[in-house]
Amino acid sequence: MKSCLSTNPLLLLVGALLFIAAAGPAAAYTDDMALEEAVRIAEQDLFEHKKKLGRIKKGLQSQQENFEQTRRQEEQLLTELAQIDERIVEESRRLVTIYQQLQVEKKKTQEALAAFEEVREDKKRLAEQTKKRLAAYYRMGDIGILNITFSSATLPELVTFHEYYRSMLRHDLDLFERFQASLIRLEVARDSHEKQQVSLEKAMSQAKEQQQILAASKEQRRELLVKLQAEKDLYKQAAATLEQSAAALISELEELERQAEIARMQKEEWMIATFPLEPHKKRKPAWKRGFGGQEGILPPPVDGTVVNLFGNNDASPGIDFAIEPSAIVRAVFKGKVVHTGFVKGYGQVVIISHTDGYYTLTSGMATFLVKKESLVEQGAEIGMASEHVGPLQTLIHFEIRHKTDPEDPLEWLDPELLILAPALKQTSPRPQSP
Structure with a gap:
């Protein structure tokens, strides 16, 4: 056999x-x-x-x-x-x-x-x-004279009989x-x-x-x-x-x-x-390359300088990038857009659902370039910063969450592609590119 x-x-x-x-x-x-x-x-x-x-x-x-x-x-x-x-x-x-x-x-x-x-x-x-x-x-x-003369009936009787016949004929x-x-x-x-x-x-x-x-x-x-x-x-x-x-x-x-x-x-x-x-x-290995296997190799969401670290500023759940006006914001990994709109405390926000229960949240954009329910690939343009230069520095806030728990984005982003502000280089535990 x-x-x-x-x-x-x-x-x-x-x-x-x-x-x-x-x-x-x-x-x-x-x-x-x-x-x-x-x-x-x-x-x-x-x-x-x-x-x-x-x-x-x-x-x-x-x-x-x-x-x-x-x-x-x-x-x-x-x-x-x-x-x-x-x-x-x-x-x-x-x-x-x-x-x-x-x-x-x-x-x-x-x-x-x-x-x-x-x-x-x-x-x-x-x-x-x-x-x-x-x-x-x-x-x-x-x-007539003959009927009266030769009849045995009297004249009154003859008249009565005659009237009787006429009455019967009228009745008939x-x-x-x-x-x-x-x-x-x-x-x-x-x-x-x-x-x-x-x-x-x-x-x-x-x-x-x-x-x-x-x-x-x-x-x-x-x-x-x-x-x-x-x-x-x-x-x-x-x-x-x-x-x-x-x-x-x-x-x-x-x-x-x-x-x-x-x-x-x-x-x-x-x-x-x-x-x-x-x-x-x-x-x-390819079978481990969901979002959970991307630690240390994700591209940053925007070209800019990291000015705030995870846990700073009242235990911030993410990091902030100082950027140029009209800077383009991109998806750090493929996924599905689950929210585009205003969120209290964040402003205009794009939230993308990735694999393995991970989400990325990006806020500070002036214009959305994606819609809710749309699928995006890594590097896809999802928004654009304001083109106006104001008295305050333009910032893009970025978070990574596993379900509802925030995680330090610096542990996920490729350090060779990041630029830290000089004041942060001494405090960051991650090696920085020259």
């Missing part, structure tokens, strides 16, 4: 680095190219894995967006289906109401038709009866008129009920058609919902697979980071052993 070293070129190179380091500086110098190749391969492998992880994360984001989109579409479809169900119920209730109204109108139409037929029969009977009365009245004729005429009015009224009512019946039948047909449309729409949305749910499950599975791949790749990246760091450390140690520096500029 092959070992891990025999299958991983990067591990082989790291092993070679360890062997070279054990062999001493001379062997390390001889194998300089191997060290460079080890670092290059480690960083290239790390770069490729990061690219792959970036693609996986991009694909994961795409799948998650697709999943979220289908989830929203699913919710919308479910809402629409619920609304369609409500409309179907409403149409069903409407159909029941229309059907009940239609039955009522049919009954009223039948009643109106029956009443119409009854009145028409009554009118027909009255017409026959009146016809007979008119015939009898015609045969009787007017009251009144009945005819009432029957005719009733027939007209019943015919109008019958026509109205028939029209209402036709309207209700049309409304019922429309309601049934609307029900069919809603049912078809509901079926379409159900089919679409099934497809969306299937797509959502696929997106979810794809996202889960990509998450697993990303987790596995992150583990590989952590191992590659560790291996690359080992390669860089071996290269750095080779550099230290092969090219030693002066004691006051002792090189630190």
Whole structure:
């Protein structure tokens, strides 16, 4: 069974680095190219894995967006289906109401038709009866000499009988008129009920058609919902697979980071052993070169003369530089600007957050050249002193703090780049440049 070293070129190179380091500086110098190749391969492998992880994360984001989109579409479809169900119920209730109204109108139409037929029969009977009365009245004729002479009734009786016939004929005429009015009224009512019946039948047909449309729409949305749910499950599975791949790749990246760091450390140690520096500029390994590893090698924040030391002037937490007008103030180390503005007791201040919990504070500037939240590199211009020369000396105040504890800036700044005021040279514990 092959070992891990025999299958991983990067591990082989790291092993070679360890062997070279054990062999001493001379062997390390001889194998300089191997060290460079080890670092290059480690960083290239790390770069490729990061690219792959970036693609996986991009694909994961795409799948998650697709999943979220289908989830929203699913919710919308479910809402629409619920609304369609409500409309179907409403149409069903409407159909029941229309059907009940239609039955009522049919009954009223039948009643109106029956009443119409009854009145028409009554009118027909009255017409026959009146016809007979008119015939009898015609045969009787007017009251004359012959009727009086040959009739057994007296004249008053004949007159009374004649008036009675006329009264009955007038009564029949009144009945005819009432029957005719009733027939007209019943015919109008019958026509109205028939029209209402036709309207209700049309409304019922429309309601049934609307029900069919809603049912078809509901079926379409159900089919679409099934497809969306299937797509959502696929997106979810794809996202889960990509998450697993990303987790596995992150583990590989952590191992590659560790291996690359080992390669860089071996290269750095080779550099230290092969090219030693002066004691006051002792090189630190790259992995120790955060702000905490910068003691004695930081550049000063401004060109000028140190006129106040740390702890002087009522235990000052920093140092002061006497400068020329319009002097440029720079960042002593890379970091992030966390404050630009007025601070009571300091004036206009720029505070930069560095690594390892360290902060630098610089005050006395007239103009800011950076903004809060901006990232700065070592030597970046962060502000400018006033261009006006006043009766008082222009000073830039500078502090270094670890969290909230102030530290002596002279222990951090490069002594070869500092100029102390003559009065301070005797009191400063640091060696000064001539």
